[in-house]
Amino acid sequence: MTTDDRKEQTRRRIIMAACEAIAEYGFEGVRMRIVAERAEVSTALLHYHFDTREKLFLEAMKFSFENTGAEEYEAKPPRKNPNTWILARVIDACLPRTAELRRDFVLWQELWLRATRDSDSRLLAIDLYQQMHEWVAGVIDKGIGASEFTACDVGKVADRLLVLTDGYGIRLLLEDPRLSLADARAAVWAAISPDLGITRKFPE
Amino acid sequence: MTTDDRKEQTRRRIIMAACEAIAEYGFEGVRMRIVAERAEVSTALLHYHFDTREKLFLEAMKFSFENTGAEEYEAKPPRKNPNTWILARVIDACLPRTAELRRDFVLWQELWLRATRDSDSRLLAIDLYQQMHEWVAGVIDKGIGASEFTACDVGKVADRLLVLTDGYGIRLLLEDPRLSLADARAAVWAAISPDLGITRKFPE
DNA sequence: TTGTTCGCTGACTAATTAGTTAGTTAGTCT
DNA sequence: AGACTAACTAACTAATTAGTCAGCGAACAA
Structure with a gap:
């Protein structure tokens, strides 16, 4: 498995964790820590991949409905x-x-x-x-x-x-x-x- | 106007402010400061009347639907x-x-x-x-x-x-x-x- | 083998939060 | 009038937050 695959896999794991968390706590109620824990990564990685909380959550919404x-x-x-x-x-x-x-x-x-x-x-x-x-x-x-x-x-x-x-x-x-x-x-x-x-x- | 009337009036003003704020920002998105500003009182007064954020917001929901x-x-x-x-x-x-x-x-x-x-x-x-x-x-x-x-x-x-x-x-x-x-x-x-x-x- | 890239983290910061507390002041009761 | 009650506030705190950054280490290229 290449590093690119690995990266994409991690990205996807984060997005899926975000989807679960949003459904569970609500958009405003989700904390980055929760998403990070669920995806088993550091919170810093969330920012590395998605920059801001807002961007991550919008991506998550999009992903969820496309899938x-x-x-x-x-x-x-x-x-x-x-x-x-x-x-x-x-x-x-x-x-x-x-x-x-x-x-x-x-x-x-x-x-x-x-x-x-x-x-x-x-x-x-x-x-x-x-x-x-x-x-x-x-x-x-x-x-x-x-x-x-x-x-x-x-x-x-x-x-x-x-x-x-x-x-x-x-x-x-x-x-x-x-x-x-x-x-x-x-x-x-x-x-x-x-x-x-x-x-x-x-x-x- | 008695102090009791005044108190009730203030309470109601806070609740109505909370209703507006919840509709505008969402339950999790509302900050006590916003409600206080909108009701033109201090945040401390919100706690005096309703103890916790949670209680205030539930009261607000109830009030809104009863009225x-x-x-x-x-x-x-x-x-x-x-x-x-x-x-x-x-x-x-x-x-x-x-x-x-x-x-x-x-x-x-x-x-x-x-x-x-x-x-x-x-x-x-x-x-x-x-x-x-x-x-x-x-x-x-x-x-x-x-x-x-x-x-x-x-x-x-x-x-x-x-x-x-x-x-x-x-x-x-x-x-x-x-x-x-x-x-x-x-x-x-x-x-x-x-x-x-x-x-x-x-x-x- | 060696140098480089980059996915990833731990430890941080600056800002914001709900909630507390010690008072002040205005209305009420005797 | 004078004591008392309680609605209300300014200033605080302890905790939590999104976001930053220097650097690690595994995969890759040469």
């Missing part, structure tokens, strides 16, 4: 009820179901909030939202859009899906006993599926 | 299309339309995020969400629920309304040129009004 996996959606839908399958997977991808998605979701919210104060964050957030929207609209359009049943504005459906998963996602973070993951999935399903000409109930 | 005005909804709906009028007002009340609502909305989001880290905040957030839900459901139920057209679960409609306004609210905070207030209102309207047996378009 949230949508790989599993490359999998082919089953022959039976492919539309139902696709919609269910997209909804699931946008809800904080797993610990990892939950972490990303919190990071997301941190960025949203920071966007109200910092213009760099705002531009990043707007761009990110657009990317997410394109991804959702793309999956729906490619997978379901061609269906004989649908005659709707895919963009608007994607928009509504994102808003709903965002709203329910926030509530899921609260771990309010009155709202389960199943409730949230079902509610998003009910609000979206008719628009796509899907009349089936939520699978499982 | 968000729903007074304007006491006004009587017009004779013509009262259902339409009521729904439009409720939706408007939940979207960050004005500077004040925007500030409260940001504070709200701060609490949501903090709720993922701090159990006191979490309990407050859950309680608050419940209160908002009851308010929305109450207004809908009292104003529209008795209508001959509706036969839906008001609780679920209120739930969906809150989720949608939350989701769109966040996007409105971004001031994304692709999403106007009118778009958000119309989208929420379209997603809610059919459930309530309202077939009219969004007023104005």
Whole structure:
């Protein structure tokens, strides 16, 4: 392994530590010491790689959102009820179901909030939202859009899906006993599926 | 004016300053000095009244949410299309339309995020969400629920309304040129009004 | 082998922070 | 009037912070 590889590896370890720390303590709440400890380096190294705290954290945000996996959606839908399958997977991808998605979701919210104060964050957030929207609209359009049943504005459906998963996602973070993951999935399903000409109930 | 009145007035001035500061800088970002300056008192007085930073900020959150005005909804709906009028007002009340609502909305989001880290905040957030839900459901139920057209679960409609306004609210905070207030209102309207047996378009 | 580069650290600084304390002063009670 | 209470402050401290810098040592080049 070359020193360049090693350097890149360290850089990445720092960024990932920063992501975890931001989700855990919040943007303003993270201390450089915490990130350094988690990445198992000195605080001086953070400054060596990223100059300032601000720059490190923005890099971390960017990295996090560029690396949230949508790989599993490359999998082919089953022959039976492919539309139902696709919609269910997209909804699931946008809800904080797993610990990892939950972490990303919190990071997301941190960025949203920071966007109200910092213009760099705002531009990043707007761009990110657009990317997410394109991804959702793309999956729906490619997978379901061609269906004989649908005659709707895919963009608007994607928009509504994102808003709903965002709203329910926030509530899921609260771990309010009155709202389960199943409730949230079902509610998003009910609000979206008719628009796509899907009349089936939520699978499982 | 008695000293007790004066004390209460000062206390309130501090709390309101804290609310503004939290919305502006974020929970972790607020410095006691900022709050003190804004309330035109010494930092020592903050500690005299609230002991610790933490306690002050929790009090501020509580105060803010107990004092968000729903007074304007006491006004009587017009004779013509009262259902339409009521729904439009409720939706408007939940979207960050004005500077004040925007500030409260940001504070709200701060609490949501903090709720993922701090159990006191979490309990407050859950309680608050419940209160908002009851308010929305109450207004809908009292104003529209008795209508001959509706036969839906008001609780679920209120739930969906809150989720949608939350989701769109966040996007409105971004001031994304692709999403106007009118778009958000119309989208929420379209997603809610059919459930309530309202077939009219969004007023104005 | 030897000199050089550079990823990396320990020990530092200057600035800022929440919180304390010893008073001052204005309003209240008898 | 005179004693008392308590809202309020200036000046402090102890701790923590982001950021700096001189230098180490392993990898690389010659």
